[in-house]
Amino acid sequence: MFSRCEAGSSRLDAAGKAGDDLRTSKIDGGVDLQIPGRVTVRDLAQAAGVSLATVDRVLNGRPGVRPATIAKVEAAIARLGFRRDLTASMLARARDIGLAVIIPEGSNQFMNRLAEAAQAVGQQVRGERLRLDLLRIRALDPGALAGALDGLSPDIHDCAAIIAIDMAEVHAAVERAIGRGIRIITLVSDLPHSARHGFVGIDNVAAGRTAASLMGRFCRMGKVGLVAGSLDLRDHAERIAGFRAVADAEYPRLEIVGPVEGQDAFTATYEKTLALLRTHPGLMGVYNVGAGNAGMLTALAEMGMNHTVAVIAHELTGPTRAGLASGAVDAVIDQGPEAEIRAVCAMARRLVLGADAAPPERPLEIRIFLRDNLP
Amino acid sequence: MFSRCEAGSSRLDAAGKAGDDLRTSKIDGGVDLQIPGRVTVRDLAQAAGVSLATVDRVLNGRPGVRPATIAKVEAAIARLGFRRDLTASMLARARDIGLAVIIPEGSNQFMNRLAEAAQAVGQQVRGERLRLDLLRIRALDPGALAGALDGLSPDIHDCAAIIAIDMAEVHAAVERAIGRGIRIITLVSDLPHSARHGFVGIDNVAAGRTAASLMGRFCRMGKVGLVAGSLDLRDHAERIAGFRAVADAEYPRLEIVGPVEGQDAFTATYEKTLALLRTHPGLMGVYNVGAGNAGMLTALAEMGMNHTVAVIAHELTGPTRAGLASGAVDAVIDQGPEAEIRAVCAMARRLVLGADAAPPERPLEIRIFLRDNLP
DNA sequence: CTGAAAGCGCTTACAG
DNA sequence: CTGAAAGCGCTTACAG
Known part of the structure; x- marks a missing residue:
């Protein structure tokens, strides 16, 4: 009557683990169900013959691991088809990720709506170990933007999102912030010839x-x-x-x-x-x-x-x-301010946690509204 | 130069915990930062004078707790402003949440697109302890839909999403599935006079x-x-x-x-x-x-x-x-098939984990595309 | 440069 | 009806 297809990843099946290490889990009803065993850091450590701490160092690109050791771990990652569980990763982190969102203040309705979206999304992502700090600065003032960036410390903010003003003063402040280790995301308005880590906005x-x-x-x-x-x-x-x-x-x-x-x-x-x-x-x-x-x-x-x-x-x-x-x-x-802020959060997570942390950004959708399809 | 606003929840500030129990965390740079302490199940257990297991039972509405004990825990939840950390919850769960998505097969392009979206989203949510099984059935056939529902076991699928056909046979199968403890979400096409747990689709x-x-x-x-x-x-x-x-x-x-x-x-x-x-x-x-x-x-x-x-x-x-x-x-x-499948996943999580598990559904957006704003 | 142990906030058998 | 202990998959001091 119907055909059944697993929608989940089948990468594991191609990897070494799947063949001989299917965990059998006994479900309430007495049904025996074969579940492909999740590959964890523990498996990785064992396969590479190193400790959990070393696996973690490699996974997060932290310094102080011998190249040969790195290679062993990376080989194990590839062989076992390991994918990091990011919920566990977030749970274990001591610090939340700090994201500063800098938005001009004043009477520009869109900016105010963007700020509201930042507040709202900020609430939702708090539970996901992401702290969103909203900073309002004077509008149309490159000095204010540069000053805000200069006031950021990498100890408090891993990442900052700015609505770029394409002027030398801002460029310089962006370079300084990046130099201090703060990741920069441009939002709504880009700064193409800079080292900013990403852009979120429509075409x-x-x-x-x-x-x-x-x-x-x-x-x-x-x-x-x-x-x-x-x-x-x-x-x-x-x-x-x-x-x-x-x-x-x-x-x-x-x-x-x-x-x-x-x-x-x-x-x-x-x-x-x-x-x-x-x-x-x-x-x-x-x-x-x-x-x-x-x-x-x-x-x-x-x-x-x-x-x-x-x-x-x-x-x-x-x-x-x-x-x-x-x-x-x-x-x-x-341009859907809320979607934009969400995309910024996802990008921040990706930048801080590493490449596999969030699905790759897709260009933001250009939305058309008439009276009849208002949300 | 700029004003600073915390975008995160300030509920804690209104609750008992905030006033006297701010944890001071020493950050690398030597800056002392006041972070409002997260309220955990441990705090709850201590405040209510019960064990973690009992807190968990109350949190998840599991049976076998004396009403008086429930009341104590609920009072503590309210007093401390507790909010469950769902990432931790998902991590700790033994079983993944099982969601069956039943979609007609055949030449209907939209249905095929919806099925593709289910495959794609299924991959992404696997890491979040949600297993999405895609079932294709014969199109325009209420018997096939009823049969697929009848074939579902609550041991394997906590939840099923169906594109409803408004006929007696389907109604009956929905009631039977709900009777077995499977949560039913209607997708794209609703079944208004049924006990389905929710609907995902556009107006x-x-x-x-x-x-x-x-x-x-x-x-x-x-x-x-x-x-x-x-x-x-x-x-x-x-x-x-x-x-x-x-x-x-x-x-x-x-x-x-x-x-x-x-x-x-x-x-x-x-x-x-x-x-x-x-x-x-x-x-x-x-x-x-x-x-x-x-x-x-x-x-x-x-x-x-x-x-x-x-x-x-x-x-x-x-x-x-x-x-x-x-x-x-x-x-x-x-109607954005991918957004629809995501909404189904969020609703499934909410239904299985309890009311605070996912942000409340907002009506799906009606999207208008011309040649020039194609994604 | 590397590892053993503790811990993040929950849930789950198991024992009483 | 209730609780003590172990564990989910990671990260983090701390020690070597």
Whole structure:
């Protein structure tokens, strides 16, 4: 009637252990069940003819083991198909892993949402020996970011996640932190030409392309206005590039105007959007790649255009949610702050515990929300 | 320069332990750091004046403890703000948790994708003391599903996930399995009036509403054809209901024709779609709530309509991915099979280990994919 | 450079 | 109905 397949790993079957060392476990009902014996550090120590402590040193790449000994242990690992049990590893560790997440403070709704996500995820991972310390710094201030990094000690924080600002001061502070032994993860905004250990964020070019595909279907022809926070922000610039690429290639009847820059602030975004709308009457759509959505929406409302213009914005926040509900916003592209923080935690664990500690990062999903699929 | 906030739980601070029992841990650098002491079963046993074994019995709701003793332990739990460390719990357990995931076999691409996700997630959770056994059964056959359930023993499987078919035979088998002590989770398709322990899947009415919001923007007026697998399938019927609700209320210039039913099979879907297209020349859009996307797309191509008609389909599979790439499909609504299997695993853990074992399920996200945001 | 022993926070037979 | 002891698979001082 049905076929049965084991979904678990069958690596063990290919290894030496499986053939002759199946442990038979007697289950309550009297059924005898063959369970492939888990390969443990003990097996490893025995096979390599060393002590548990030495196995542990090799496993964690700690210094002070003779190369020949390392080789013996590594051979045993390969032969037995050993995979470290990370729950046991975490349990045995004396110290929790310390992760500092540094997020700008202020009125940027997305940053506040990211900070909330960090609080929430921080609670959940506490039980998994990961301590997440949230640090808020002054926004758009490379000095504040550099200062925060310089204030970190490797004794307290194994790892730090930062929303990078691509400036020399920040680069230098990152190098200093790495020099002190702190692992650095860039979050949301990357620092490509640095020694940072990893990046967690979406593909912003793809996000811009996605926005163009939606906009091209929403309004087949006419002018579309672009609004940004600042073109100096890598993610904003990339979104605009992606949008232009698709619009130019596939929707030639769309005419792009702008971008205007509103510094992700209410008043500036409001004023720039208003100017854009006045300069280009009959605008069919607006795409805001930045964070100043409240300002943009206020300008649209003031011009009586908030239900006739197709609006695409980024990040699910108070204003964009309200906009979706009222119909003032047609679609929101979201990077899922909670998923991002989780990915940061996983990466931190991987970096501190070693390569096999967490599943490899997959690129973060670009999420599209309409009024009807809001979470 | 920056303010610092602990992101971790502060429940302990409100409990008795925090005030007078902060363990001071000396960190390498010579810094003294105050860490709130973790409350363990040992603390509980001492506070309640019982043994570890008794604490464990109360924690896991095992029988054979005097009510007065239970009360003492529970008082201590509340007073100390105890939270069980589940990694330690899993480590100490003799048996892995056994979870059977029962998925129909055959040509339904989504089911195959779900099965692949089960294999993949199964590998990852093996290290977390969760054994996922994948069972494939004949599709659309309530007898096969009932038979598979009846073949399950609580000694081997603590939990089973099924894609429910809403028929008496299945209901009865679910009740029998629950009677034997097996926890039942419905997956993708629910069995609302049963004693199943939980459901993992998306809100299909919301999915249909989402499709209508997209379709209404993609083609503002004209006829839109509906294609389904079977209206007897709860998820298909719900998607259609959601679609109609939004289309009727907000896009009155859209005229809905169909649905036709293609049994989620290639040939039937192909033929029914072809008939639909011939009966209604000049169709502006097609929404397929079911799985027969290859058949639907073939029919569209044959009529030379595959790039002029707006197409919305469900689930990222071979045909829908190819359709997005070629432009034959405009949008795909996806329920994220891997996220679903993960949610099933989390729920299984919760059901077996007790209420605090996994974060509470949040409704699964309805994901929208265009060509440009494919993962 | 290497090892024996204790311990992380739970659960499990086994004994009473 | 209750408890003392051993153990899950790792890591960590401490000793050599």
